[in-house]
Amino acid sequence: MSNIFSGIKEAIKKFLSSTSPYEQSVEEFIRELQRILIKSDVNVKVVFEFTSKIRKRALEEKPPQGVSRRDWFIKIVYEELISLLGGEEELNVLPKKKPYVIMLVGVQGSGKTTTAAKLAWYYKNRGYRVGLIAADTFRAGAYEQLKQLAEKVGVEFWGDKGLNDPAEISRKGLEYHLSKKAEIIIIDTAGRHGYGEESKLIDEMKAIADAVKPDEVILVLDASIGQKAYDLAKKFHEATPIGSIIITKLDGTAKGGGAISAIAATGAKVKFVGTGEKVDEIEPFRPKNFASRILGMGDIEAILERVYSTMSQNELEEMADSLMSGNLNMKLIYKQIKQIRSMGPIGKILRMIPGLSMSLPEDEGALKVSEKKMDMWLNIINSMTYEEMEKPELLEREKSRIRRIAIGAGVAQEDVRELLNYYNYIKKLLKQLKRRKSLLKKFGGADEFLEEE
Numbered sequence: 001m002s003n004i005f006s007g008i009k010e011a012i013k014k015f016l017s018s019t020s021p022y023e024q025s026v027e028e029f030i031r032e033l034q035r036i037l038i039k040s041d042v043n044v045k046v047v048f049e050f051t052s053k054i055r056k057r058a059l060e061e062k063p064p065q066g067v068s069r070r071d072w073f074i075k076i077v078y079e080e081l082i083s084l085l086g087g088e089e090e091l092n093v094l095p096k097k098k099p100y101v102i103m104l105v106g107v108q109g110s111g112k113t114t115t116a117a118k119l120a121w122y123y124k125n126r127g128y129r130v131g132l133i134a135a136d137t138f139r140a141g142a143y144e145q146l147k148q149l150a151e152k153v154g155v156e157f158w159g160d161k162g163l164n165d166p167a168e169i170s171r172k173g174l175e176y177h178l179s180k181k182a183e184i185i186i187i188d189t190a191g192r193h194g195y196g197e198e199s200k201l202i203d204e205m206k207a208i209a210d211a212v213k214p215d216e217v218i219l220v221l222d223a224s225i226g227q228k229a230y231d232l233a234k235k236f237h238e239a240t241p242i243g244s245i246i247i248t249k250l251d252g253t254a255k256g257g258g259a260i261s262a263i264a265a266t267g268a269k270v271k272f273v274g275t276g277e278k279v280d281e282i283e284p285f286r287p288k289n290f291a292s293r294i295l296g297m298g299d300i301e302a303i304l305e306r307v308y309s310t311m312s313q314n315e316l317e318e319m320a321d322s323l324m325s326g327n328l329n330m331k332l333i334y335k336q337i338k339q340i341r342s343m344g345p346i347g348k349i350l351r352m353i354p355g356l357s358m359s360l361p362e363d364e365g366a367l368k369v370s371e372k373k374m375d376m377w378l379n380i381i382n383s384m385t386y387e388e389m390e391k392p393e394l395l396e397r398e399k400s401r402i403r404r405i406a407i408g409a410g411v412a413q414e415d416v417r418e419l420l421n422y423y424n425y426i427k428k429l430l431k432q433l434k435r436r437k438s439l440l441k442k443f444g445g446a447d448e449f450l451e452e453e
């Protein structure tokens, strides 16, 4: 099966093993990528925007020292794919307010009814009181289906088979659930009005939205929807502003490209994905995971790891340089603490300074700081004035500053003093290291000499 997943993986393999010049390999990869995406039902406009971004970056960006252009290119593709899928950030799927009214829209069979129940299950399990409303008056079975699912999940249900105006049903349902103190109310709407009656469906969505003023309209899309997705998403979006998207049936063999187009058409982000028919088969969408899956993470993991570790190595070196240039202040300490989690402790940075690694104390205990303490210290530095950050010595001279900073950061004065001690320790250490380095320089062959020491 040549789908979006296997196709792109194959193209990457070809790109990495190609012996053509870099620019030519990029062009070849891009042409292949366009072909795969269009075949997987991604809208043509979306495809060209996406690939021209990749091409531009691939030709303009210069990889940092130690990273090959081909590895850097893979990183570009990975990042652009994540951005196409909605960006690095995971969406917050919990409601911003209570009560929160969600209206599900989408064409017939996309999985709205099932998804309504899945959402009810998801939120109920996170402690919310959920209510469901059956406002699909077109499909005869929809009412019973949702009612049964509501029972299965164990949430309140509202529907009225005697009514045939979905807006009225929704309004009454909302009243009912509010009287029951529901915190999240989910409305399942119709997906069809009969052949060629699309405009009627869109009018109906508008009427429901007018009646209940939903906090969020979610477009439910079947992953296999195909080329129609882009236009369809646009149409729904014009009637009721789509806040987010749920892609269903991602467990199937769908090509999945249509869903990507819909994301681009609405500018909305994917909130959840459905991965099966059961009510618990729903999960928040993670663009990063999905991008990895498309690219075949196993294959590119080593490359990305190489690129990112070389990048942090370069940053480490930069920091070592600025430490050695002598202007140690709290801003530098702040920056260092912020990066410590991804790069390692200051001891590691100091060890990178050429020729000085051997001069560091064996026991790095004094250089180690717990994560909790790091957060506290960041707080403390944030409570300093710019002048104090530049010249921490001011705190030694005027003790009232310590008190003010402690109050500002909500910590004890002792904690401020401890940070100051750490700062003084690093300062002393740097001074020793510098003296040693200049002495060795004076007598020649410093670096090599030290390395052999």
Ligand SMILES: Nc1nc2c(ncn2[C@@H]2O[C@H](COP(=O)(O)OP(=O)(O)OP(=O)(O)O)[C@@H](O)[C@H]2O)c(=O)[nH]1
Residues within 6 Å of the ligand: 106, 107, 108, 109, 110, 111, 112, 113, 114, 115, 136, 139, 142, 189, 190, 191, 192, 248, 249, 250, 251, 252, 273, 274, 275, 276, 277, 281
């Ligand atoms: N494999 C799989 N099947 C799903 C998923 N979500 C829904 N389905 C199935 O898709 C079919 C249609 O789902 P419904 O929830 O009835 O669709 P609907 O959008 O409410 O349909 P209308 O009421 O006609 O608009 C059902 O057989 C569901 O079991 C999913 O994530 N994975």
